[in-house]
Amino acid sequence: MSLIKCTDVNLSYDGLRVAENLTFEINSGDYYSIIGRNGSGKSTLLKALLKLKQPDSGNIEYCDGFCQSDIGYLAQQTSVQKDFPASVSEVVISGCLKSNGFKPFFSKNDKRLAEEKMTLLGIDNIKDKCFRELSGGQQQRVLLARAMCAAKKMLFLDEPVTGLDPVVTTEFFNIINKMHDDGITIVIVSHDIHCAVKYSNRILHMDNEIAFDGTAREYVNSKVGRDFIGGHRHD
Amino acid sequence: MIETLHIMFSYTFIVRALIVGLLVSLCAALLGVSLVLKRYSMIGDGLSHVGFGAIAIATAFNWAPMEFTIPVVILAAFLLLRISENSNIKGDSAIAMISTGALAIGILAASMTTGMNTDINSYLFGSILAMSISDVVMSVVLSLVVLLLFILFYNKIFAVTFDETFAKATGIMANIYNMLIAFLTAITIVLGMRMMGALLISSLIIFPALSAMRVCKRFKTVVITSAIISVICFLIGLITSYFLSTPTGATVVVLNIVVFVLLTVIGKIK
Numbered sequence: 381m382s383l384i385k386c387t388d389v390n391l392s393y394d395g396l397r398v399a400e401n402l403t404f405e406i407n408s409g410d411y412y413s414i415i416g417r418n419g420s421g422k423s424t425l426l427k428a429l430l431k432l433k434q435p436d437s438g439n440i441e442y443c444d445g446f447c448q449s450d451i452g453y454l455a456q457q458t459s460v461q462k463d464f465p466a467s468v469s470e471v472v473i474s475g476c477l478k479s480n481g482f483k484p485f486f487s488k489n490d491k492r493l494a495e496e497k498m499t500l501l502g503i504d505n506i507k508d509k510c511f512r513e514l515s516g517g518q519q520q521r522v523l524l525a526r527a528m529c530a531a532k533k534m535l536f537l538d539e540p541v542t543g544l545d546p547v548v549t550t551e552f553f554n555i556i557n558k559m560h561d562d563g564i565t566i567v568i569v570s571h572d573i574h575c576a577v578k579y580s581n582r583i584l585h586m587d588n589e590i591a592f593d594g595t596a597r598e599y600v601n602s603k604v605g606r607d608f609i610g611g612h613r614h615d
Numbered sequence: 616m617i618e619t620l621h622i623m624f625s626y627t628f629i630v631r632a633l634i635v636g637l638l639v640s641l642c643a644a645l646l647g648v649s650l651v652l653k654r655y656s657m658i659g660d661g662l663s664h665v666g667f668g669a670i671a672i673a674t675a676f677n678w679a680p681m682e683f684t685i686p687v688v689i690l691a692a693f694l695l696l697r698i699s700e701n702s703n704i705k706g707d708s709a710i711a712m713i714s715t716g717a718l719a720i721g722i723l724a725a726s727m728t729t730g731m732n733t734d735i736n737s738y739l740f741g742s743i744l745a746m747s748i749s750d751v752v753m754s755v756v757l758s759l760v761v762l763l764l765f766i767l768f769y770n771k772i773f774a775v776t777f778d779e780t781f782a783k784a785t786g787i788m789a790n791i792y793n794m795l796i797a798f799l800t801a802i803t804i805v806l807g808m809r810m811m812g813a814l815l816i817s818s819l820i821i822f823p824a825l826s827a828m829r830v831c832k833r834f835k836t837v838v839i840t841s842a843i844i845s846v847i848c849f850l851i852g853l854i855t856s857y858f859l860s861t862p863t864g865a866t867v868v869v870l871n872i873v874v875f876v877l878l879t880v881i882g883k884i885k
Contacts, residue, residue, distance in 0.1 A: 430784040448786030455780060464652060466777055467833040474774045477787055484767040510832035530785045 381408045383446040389438035393424045411566045413576035416586035448476045452531025456538040469507040475529030497525040534565040631746040638758035638851045639807035642846030647824035650774045657710045659817040662804045664714035665691040667813035668721035675724040679800030692797035741812030754806045761799045784835045811864040822871035827880035
């Protein structure tokens with residue numbers, strides 16, 4: 381069952397065309413990695429998939445009852461300012477807001493969900509701390525917890541492990557894998573090809589157009605895949 | 616002292632100023648947190664200038680001041696919001712252009728009608744005598760609307776203030792809530808403008824929020840502290856201005872400065 385269908389999508393960034401003729405589908409249950417070098421249009425594509433950006437032409441369609449309030453999103457750089465006063469629990473529970481319905485306050489369920497995610501990510505002990513005073517790794521966990529609260533069906537991650545150390549990175553992917561096992565569709569933008577091959581089941585290689593779209597196994601055996609993986613290993 | 620206070624509050628104009636002032640201070644402080652954090656402080660300032668222009672025109676043509684000014688300022692709020700969201704134009708200079716432009720038009724309109732000089736003064740720096748009974752009723756009703764909408768949409772206002780991109784991506788109509796914030800700000804500014812003065816009203820939006828942010832670390836406590844600071848400063852400011860015969864608006868602002876400095880020092884020590 382496909383949740384998002386892209387047909388002949390063309391994208392530009394600052395007036396420059398960055399991606400052309402993108403046609404692909406994201407299916408329910410996918411663990412979909414979008415990879416490519418810097419400037420290959422992968423982050424722009426993610427923004428378009430999230431409807432934060434209009435494609436120049438082509439069509440991005442949400443199908444089968446999938447809608448924006450089913451989405452969780454962990455951005456590459458959050459636009460949160462340095463001096464914003466907000467506690468960890470306030471940030472996490474803001475992921476529970478749904479656009480539909482006139483519901484001014486959080487329900488018991490929302491609060492339970494937020495608690496649950498904070499415990500899962502090991503940030504329940506700092507939930508009254510101020511967000512701006514946390515370390516980069518802790519902030520990333522808080523924002524992931526918020527994204528998890530929002531993700532009913534699909535979680536989008538934009539370069540989520542940039543700047544995290546290897547131990548934390550492994551932990552991070554374990555949590556994402558767990559979510560995928562629980563039935564959440566994962567879409568991850570990354571230039572870390574090894575993690576992509578290791579964890580995801582489908583890979584979209586962007587090079588201003590689709591250079592490859594298929595399973596991770598097929599990718600490793602493809603020419604594009606071999607070149608990109610080889611180039612990254614420096615061996 | 617008690618006796619003097621008793622006399623003071625036996626004046627109808629003081630009681631009117633008290634009611635309107637407290638409500639406006641409360642609304643301004645609540646909205647101020649969001650405006651300051653969204654870097655929209657200049658919008659508040661711009662709107663008060665547009666408000667001055669509108670009110671001067673309304674007076675020149677003998678139109679009902681509030682009924683004319685409120686819609687004009689609401690329109691200006693949406694316009695300023697669009698400008699500051701559109702990164703193609705330099706947002707801050709566009710706001711400065713609109714606000715000084717409105718000020719100039721207001722002064723022209725006011726000076727073309729005779730005997731407007733004292734009025735210009737009271738528009739710019741506020742006058743405690745400005746409130747008629749119908750103004751008070753209107754202010755009470757509109758402030759309650761502002762407060763109610765703020766409480767009902769508190770969580771969504773937090774979400775679009777904290778991280779607009781995330782809010783948009785997860786299906787919250789951020790633009791609608793930005794417009795709501797601008798709309799509520801416009802009403803608050805017009806309500807408070809004649810008492811506080813067009814040049815001073817935006818300080819009610821900016822100071823309490825900034826003061827609260829010196830010492831509080833949660834969004835909710837910042838909002839509540841900001842409201843308390845604003846209300847107390849207004850109350851003490853009004854009483855002080857009565858005793859010292861100083862202009863109310865300026866006195867309230869000076870008190871807000873004192874609180875800001877105090878809390879900055881406390882925040883540093885903590």
